[in-house]
Every structure is written in C-alpha cells, then in structure tokens.
Amino acid sequence: MPGSAKKRKGWYQEIRIEQIEGHKITFLIYKDSFGMGKILEDVGAAMEIMPESSDKTRFIFTFYHRPKKQNGVAYEPAYQDGPEEESAESATIN
Numbered sequence: 001m002p003g004s005a006k007k008r009k010g011w012y013q014e015i016r017i018e019q020i021e022g023h024k025i026t027f028l029i030y031k032d033s034f035g036m037g038k039i040l041e042d043v044g045a046a047m048e049i050m051p052e053s054s055d056k057t058r059f060i061f062t063f064y065h066r067p068k069k070q071n072g073v074a075y076e077p078a079y080q081d082g083p084e085e086e087s088a089e090s091a092t093i094n
Contacts, residue, residue: 010034017044024048040065 012032019025028044029036036043048060 008034012036014044018046022049036065039068039070041068042066 010033012029012034014027014029016025016027024046026044026046028042031037032043042065044064046060046062046064048062050058050060052058
C-alpha cells in the first residue's frame with residue numbers, strides 16, 4: 001500500500017508499576033528490540049479505560065520518555081509536538 005508505514009516485528013520487556021484492575025495499567029520499558037533505548041531514556045506508558053456513558057468508553061494511551069543526549073545534544077524528532085518528555089493520545093470507542 002503506497003504511503004503506509006512498514007510493520008516492524010519486535011518485543012519489549014516491561015516492569016509494571018501500577019495496575020488498577022479493569023481501569024488502568026502503567027509500565028516502564030527497560031529493554032526492547034526496536035532500538036528505543038538508543039535515543040530515549042525513562043520509556044514508559046499508561047493505558048486507561050474510562051466509561052463516558054452506557055454505550056461509550058474512552059481509551060487513553062499516554063507514552064512517557066526523555067530524549068537521550070548524544071554528543072551533548074538531546075535528540076528531538078522533527079515531528080514532535082508538545083513537551084519533550086510526554087505525549088498522549090485518547091480516543092472514544094463506540
């Protein structure tokens with residue numbers, strides 16, 4: 001398919017730091033096969049489910065990281081919008 005990103009297979013190992021059964025999970029990624037550790041530090045994420053009404057649920061995915069300094073300069077991707085240590089996505093599921 002033209003213009004689509006190529007899927008990458010890989011893995012990561014995580015430490016679960018918070019779990020609220022049926023509501024929220026938070027974890028830190030300490031090892032991966034994608035190479036995130038080469039450019040990012042303190043990588044982690046949170047996934048949260050929040051009921052909005054009887055037929056709608058909000059899913060909130062938050063990704064945390066700090067750019068790693070390389071040669072004294074922090075790596076910051078050109079596509080990044082917002083604070084360098086955090087980005088968040090949320091969606092309503094019908």
